[in-house]
Amino acid sequence: xxxxxxxxxxxxxxxxxxxxxxxxxxxxxxxxxxxxxxxxxxxxxxxxxxxxxxxxxxxxxxxxxxxxxxxxxxxxxxxxxxxxxxxxxxxxxxxxxxxxxxxxxxxx
Amino acid sequence: xxxxxxxxxxxxxxxxxxxxxxxxxxxxxxxxxxxxxxxxxxxxxxxxxxxxxxxxxxxxxxxxxxxxxxxxxxxxxxxxxxxxxxxxxxxxxxxxxxxxxxxxxxxxxxxxxxxxxxx
Numbered sequence: 295x296x297x298x299x300x301x302x303x304x305x306x307x308x309x310x311x312x313x314x315x316x317x318x319x320x321x322x323x324x325x326x327x328x329x330x331x332x333x334x335x336x337x338x339x340x341x342x343x344x345x346x347x348x349x350x351x352x353x354x355x356x357x358x359x360x361x362x363x364x365x366x367x368x369x370x371x372x373x374x375x376x377x378x379x380x381x382x383x384x385x386x387x388x389x390x391x392x393x394x395x396x397x398x399x400x401x402x
Numbered sequence: 403x404x405x406x407x408x409x410x411x412x413x414x415x416x417x418x419x420x421x422x423x424x425x426x427x428x429x430x431x432x433x434x435x436x437x438x439x440x441x442x443x444x445x446x447x448x449x450x451x452x453x454x455x456x457x458x459x460x461x462x463x464x465x466x467x468x469x470x471x472x473x474x475x476x477x478x479x480x481x482x483x484x485x486x487x488x489x490x491x492x493x494x495x496x497x498x499x500x501x502x503x504x505x506x507x508x509x510x511x512x513x514x515x516x517x518x519x520x521x
Contacts, residue, residue, distance in 0.1 A: 295465075328507030337498055337511035338449065344505060381449055385507060390464040391439075391451040 296321045296387045300380075300394035306402040309372050315397045317365040317382035326386035329358055329367045332396075333378045341380075342367065369399075377401050404429030406499050406512035414493075414519050420486040424499030424512055431480045432458060437502040440473060440484045442495040443514075450495075454502070455482055489519045 297320040307313045317327070325345035330338035340349040342358035345365060355370040369376055382394040410422035424438070431438065440452040453463035455473045463471045467486070475482040486493060496516050500508040 326505075330508070337500075337514050338508070339511075340507050340509055343507040347506075349506075349509070383449075383507060385502070389451075389453075389462045390466070391454075393449040393451070395448045 295390060296323060296384050296392050298382055298384055298392050298394035300382055300397045302397060303395070304398045304400060306400050307372055308402045309374060311372055311402075313369040313372055313376075313399055315367040315369075315380055315399070317360075317367070317394050319363045319365075319384055321387055322362050323384040323386035325361045326384060327358075327360070327365050328383045328385065329356075330381045330383065331376075331378050332381065338381060372399075374401075404501065404510055406501065406510060408497060408499050408512045408515040410497075410515060410517070412516055412518060414489055414517060415521050416490055416519055417488055420489050420493060420517055420519070421483065422497055422499075422515065422517070423481050423483045426480040426482075431475065431482065432477050434458075435503060437504075438473075438475065438482045439500045439502050439508065441498045441500055441508070442493075443498070444492075444495045452484065452486075452497075491519050493517070494519045 299318045301316045327345045329342040332338040346358045357368045379396045405427045407425045414420045437454045437456040439454040455461050470487045472485040496514040498514045499512045501510040502508045
């Protein structure tokens, strides 16, 4: 099983600033990596797939990078609606598909 | 626009079988380029993939749940379903159905349904 490890567990950032979230895979996943945003009481929403491609309707302030085992999600200028929990997920080595444990992005 | 909706009992007794159905609207369930998945999330915790069905019947399951899980599809009703047997309190979670493409991750999610395992 490919274990996905996200860091940090919680990130405190002020609105308008940049947020950088990390995700590490225990095995190579190529660029078969997705990022999701989840707000309380809601289903996750796909932000990024293929490590760096924004999903339909996702603002340009969200960007993804990385390949192999190291990945980053960057939010360039945080808006109030961006404070949420973010998950990475690999779909290269499955079953099982695996998710990271999540990073909580909170207002500083 | 394709939408997914989970349905099923919100309370299941320990040792019994959890049964949920996901109904697809606004699109086809028969296209071979998509996978139809179940994912769950215990209260306050992260996401766990349960399994998938594709090509109108082929399945893959999470090895950690494989002995207890069955996923099947009824294309005439545009539904796919989950059965999880011998449930315990650790199976208490919000259960989501989702559509996944080969390259794009989980593009479409249902709203989720909370299932509590308790006597």
